[in-house]
Amino acid sequence: MRCIYCDKEIGKITFTSLFLEEDSLCPDCRRMLPIKRKCITLDDLKVESFYEYEGMFKSLLLQYKECCDEALKDVFLYGLKDYIRIRYAGYALLFVPSSQKKKQIRGFDHLELIFEDIKLPKAKGLRMKEDLIQEGKNAVERSRMRQNYVYEGELQKKVLIVDDVLTTGSSMIGAYEAIKGKTRHVRALSLANKNYHFPFKNKV
Numbered sequence: 218m219r220c221i222y223c224d225k226e227i228g229k230i231t232f233t234s235l236f237l238e239e240d241s242l243c244p245d246c247r248r249m250l251p252i253k254r255k256c257i258t259l260d261d262l263k264v265e266s267f268y269e270y271e272g273m274f275k276s277l278l279l280q281y282k283e284c285c286d287e288a289l290k291d292v293f294l295y296g297l298k299d300y301i302r303i304r305y306a307g308y309a310l311l312f313v314p315s316s317q318k319k320k321q322i323r324g325f326d327h328l329e330l331i332f333e334d335i336k337l338p339k340a341k342g343l344r345m346k347e348d349l350i351q352e353g354k355n356a357v358e359r360s361r362m363r364q365n366y367v368y369e370g371e372l373q374k375k376v377l378i379v380d381d382v383l384t385t386g387s388s389m390i391g392a393y394e395a396i397k398g399k400t401r402h403v404r405a406l407s408l409a410n411k412n413y414h415f416p417f418k419n420k421v
């Protein structure tokens with residue numbers, strides 16, 4: 218078996234490795250992808266994040282999303298799947314939608330694929346009003362993104378909003394505002410975060 222990123226030979230399957238989840242990254246690549254668990258508060262929403270959006274994580278995510286390399290889907294939650302299932306038992310996953318145009322080019326829904334074998338229910342019905350591709354950097358664009366989500370699905374008891382990278386926080390807050398009247402409890406999970414200020418930390 219070879220490392221999915223650097224192509225180095227990983228080694229033979231041993232007796233003990235049969236009982237563990239198989240990592241598609243070699244130990245050297247895995248070391249470059251350290252988990253830095255963080256809890257970020259946006260408004261009154263608690264967001265858990267696993268990685269910093271930099272270095273290895275950034276390269277892997279870009280290769281996965283922009284080069285449509287579907288085979289990378291398992292590298293991001295390696296060793297975290299049981300943790301998520303247990304910590305968020307009782308929650309339904311709600312994915313922050315990506316642009317339809319991007320999804321068509323890619324041919325797969327990148328977030329749903331990463332979380333597909335996590336045994337938690339998936340809530341459907343969150344969509345973007347307008348097919349915006351990226352979070353804008355200025356206040357007007359951010360506010361446009363923040364108001365760009367609508368939830369048309371069923372009522373839910375507990376919802377875990379899921380996204381890949383937390384940047385300005387406007388997509389996450391947009392999704393939160395769309396769902397919060399339709400559920401009793403909301404938490405959020407972002408694979409990674411960009412380590413800079415979050416403009417919605419205090420209400421504007």
Ligand SMILES: [Zn+2]
Nearest residue numbers: 220223243246
């Ligand atoms: Zn490697």
